[in-house]
Amino acid sequence: MIQNPSIEQYLNCSFECGCGRTHKSLFAHYIFETGAIAKLPALLEQLGYKRPYLISDTHTHKIAGIKVEEVLGKAGIPFASHVLKSPENGDLAADEHALGSVAMANDKDADIIISIGTGTINDLGRYFSYITGRPFLLVATAPSMDGLVSGVAPLIFHNMKITFPAQEPLALICEPEILAKAPLKMLAAGAADILGKYNCLLDWKLSHIVNDEYYCDTIAGIMGTAVDRTMESTKGLASQDSKAVSVLTEALVLSGIAMDFSGNSRPASGAEHHQSHYWEMQFLFDGIPAVLHGTKVGIGTVLMLELYNTLAEMEKPDFAAIRAKVADRLSTEAWEKEMHRCYGDGAEGIIALEKKAGKNNVEGLQKRLAVIEERWEEIRELAKTAPKAAEISHVLEEMGAAKIPADVGIPRQYVYDSIRYGKELRDRYTILQLMWDIDRLEEEAVKLVEKYCN
Ligand SMILES: [Zn+2]
Ligand SMILES: [Zn+2]
Numbered sequence: 001m002i003q004n005p006s007i008e009q010y011l012n013c014s015f016e017c018g019c020g021r022t023h024k025s026l027f028a029h030y031i032f033e034t035g036a037i038a039k040l041p042a043l044l045e046q047l048g049y050k051r052p053y054l055i056s057d058t059h060t061h062k063i064a065g066i067k068v069e070e071v072l073g074k075a076g077i078p079f080a081s082h083v084l085k086s087p088e089n090g091d092l093a094a095d096e097h098a099l100g101s102v103a104m105a106n107d108k109d110a111d112i113i114i115s116i117g118t119g120t121i122n123d124l125g126r127y128f129s130y131i132t133g134r135p136f137l138l139v140a141t142a143p144s145m146d147g148l149v150s151g152v153a154p155l156i157f158h159n160m161k162i163t164f165p166a167q168e169p170l171a172l173i174c175e176p177e178i179l180a181k182a183p184l185k186m187l188a189a190g191a192a193d194i195l196g197k198y199n200c201l202l203d204w205k206l207s208h209i210v211n212d213e214y215y216c217d218t219i220a221g222i223m224g225t226a227v228d229r230t231m232e233s234t235k236g237l238a239s240q241d242s243k244a245v246s247v248l249t250e251a252l253v254l255s256g257i258a259m260d261f262s263g264n265s266r267p268a269s270g271a272e273h274h275q276s277h278y279w280e281m282q283f284l285f286d287g288i289p290a291v292l293h294g295t296k297v298g299i300g301t302v303l304m305l306e307l308y309n310t311l312a313e314m315e316k317p318d319f320a321a322i323r324a325k326v327a328d329r330l331s332t333e334a335w336e337k338e339m340h341r342c343y344g345d346g347a348e349g350i351i352a353l354e355k356k357a358g359k360n361n362v363e364g365l366q367k368r369l370a371v372i373e374e375r376w377e378e379i380r381e382l383a384k385t386a387p388k389a390a391e392i393s394h395v396l397e398e399m400g401a402a403k404i405p406a407d408v409g410i411p412r413q414y415v416y417d418s419i420r421y422g423k424e425l426r427d428r429y430t431i432l433q434l435m436w437d438i439d440r441l442e443e444e445a446v447k448l449v450e451k452y453c454n
Contacts, residue, residue: 007250010222010257019216023261027149029171030253032246036173037067037139041075043171044112049135052079053110055102055125058086060117060141064178068116068139080107084121090289094123095156102128110134112170118142118186119293126166127153138169142182143190143249145293146268148172149256159284160346161277168256174249176242185292187237187245188401192298194230194251195395197223198387199304199431200270205382207429210371210437216262223258223267226251234395271307271422271430275300278418278425279410285344291408298401299408302393303419303448307431308386310444311379317438319373325439326362335360339424342417350424357427360436368437379434404452412453419445 012028031039044052052072056065061083072079082105086092102124113132115125116139129136130153140148147154153166201220208215230251236244258267276296283290330338335354339347358364372379396403405415420441423432435441 007253007257010254017216017218017261019214019218021216023216023219025257025260027168027172027253027257027260030174031171032174032176032249034176036175037064038071040068040071040139040173041077043173044077047112047135047170049112050077051107051110052077052112052114052137053107054079054081054114054116055084055121055128056081056116057084057092057121060121063116063141063181064139064175065116068114080105080110084124091292092120093156093290094120094154096158098124099128099155106132112137114139116141118144118148122147123153123155123166126150126169127155127164130166135170136167137171137173139173140249141178142186143174143179143245143252144182144186144193145190146193146252146255148249148252150259156284158345160349161281161284168260172253176245179249180240180242180245184238184240184400185295187240187248188396188399189292189294189298190248190252191230191234191237191294191399192301192396192401193294194227194248194255195392196270196272196294196297196301197227197255197268198392199272199301199308200266200268201227202308202382202386203270203428203430204266206379206431206434209375209378209382210368210434211429213429214262219258219261219267222254222261226254231395234399238399266428270428271304271432272297272300274422274425274428274430274432275303275418278422279405279414281343281346282414288409291402295402295408296410298392298396299403299405299410300418302389302396302403303415303452304431305386305389305392306448306451307435307444308383309389311383311431311434312386314380316376317440319369322439323366323369326365329360329439338421342421343424353427354424359423359427359433365437372434372437406453412449415453416445416449419448 010025011030014022014024017023054068069081084092084098084101092098112135113125113129114137115121118140122138126136149168151168152163154161154163201223204215207213229247233244233247255268259265279296336351339350343350393403402408435444
């Protein structure tokens with residue numbers, strides 16, 4: 001059993017766990033130190049690569065790309081460098097246009113792809129290296145999201161966000177001075193993405209209780225410790241303190257490792273992420289510039305923790321009455337109509353997922369209701385361990401991060417729909433599905449919109 005939260009022991013490791021599985025992480029080189037970029041030539045030599053293709057954007061090129069080029073140049077390592085043009089307002093999107101640009105500037109003789117950036121540039125490099133059969137290395141410029149170490153790439157294709165298979169970086173290079181100088185809104189977004197784990201770990205445990213889904217205490221413990229440490233560091237982030245930045249970056253890296261261990265994104269993504277994904281899709285449909293991922297996750301976390309806080313105080317529902325009313329739920333036809341209203345072009349995919357997963361079918365619902373009734377006290381005890389939504393909201397405010405939907409322009413209707421139908425995005429049991437199971441989701445959605453969207 002691993003208890004020390006230090007990250008070194010989780011690099012390139014494999015261990016037999018009390019949960020009965022062997023957990024593995026292939027991610028091996030995490031270099032977080034002053035002068036880390038200067039170590040790049042030696043690292044490339046050690047790994048056996050001779051000719052990198054560098055990808056950055058106008059901003060990240062200035063922040064770290066120029067330094068990478070100088071270091072490689074001095075060491076006599078040949079390289080190609082492609083700087084994507086950042087838009088005047090908003091951020092570069094990881095879409096087919098940007099990917100096309102990376103492909104058209106490709107150096108086919110390069111034997112490794114190095115991304116210099118954190119969000120879009122990281123996703124593009126991770127995916128492009130994967131489809132061209134070359135390894136990937138990341139020089140991070142901001143601790144703003146939890147995909148630093150991740151084996152998948154969320155990309156925008158035909159205005160839809162789709163998660164494509166990709167690969168983890170062989171190495172992650174971070175200079176604390178560069179990360180600490182990232183704009184405060186990026187540091188706050190990274191921290192908010194980590195605070196979201198409070199909710200997602202509850203969702204995971206909840207599904208373990210209701211559906212007997214696989215759950216691992218060790219993985220949840222690693223993530224839980226990382227979240228607690230980040231929570232303690234949020235004040236330091238506001239003053240761009242490098243120790244706080246180190247704690248946050250480590251938590252973001254650990255999210256990736258925890259996903260390696262569990263073999264899916266369970267330890268890092270629950271209903272709070274579904275809220276974020278839902279709003280992001282609506283912004284894409286509407287052509288509104290994107291908001292940082294972690295910023296939206298922070299807002300989603302406050303809303304989802306409200307649901308846990310409500311659950312903690314809830315009287316045991318009248319299960320016989322719920323069962324008697326099962327037939328009154330939305331008909332398939334009415335539900336599909338709602339999916340078309342909410343998801344537009346994406347509705348067919350959502351409907352196909354429901355056909356496969358059957359989240360809303362009567363047999364599954366009845367089975368879950370039986371377990372929820374039997375284990376009601378245990379579920380309430382779990383809900384009581386949730387942090388108070390107001391506490392997380394306060395921490396977000398102290399960091400200068402968005403805490404309510406209006407702070408980033410998310411309209412009332414989108415909030416209602418994301419609470420009511422965000423659960424349809426994935427086949428993943430969360431607090432939203434539990435509220436739906438006990439026939440409270442509609443009522444709670446109305447209450448939350450009243451409280452947070454006025
Ligand atoms: Zn385990
Ligand atoms: Zn995230």
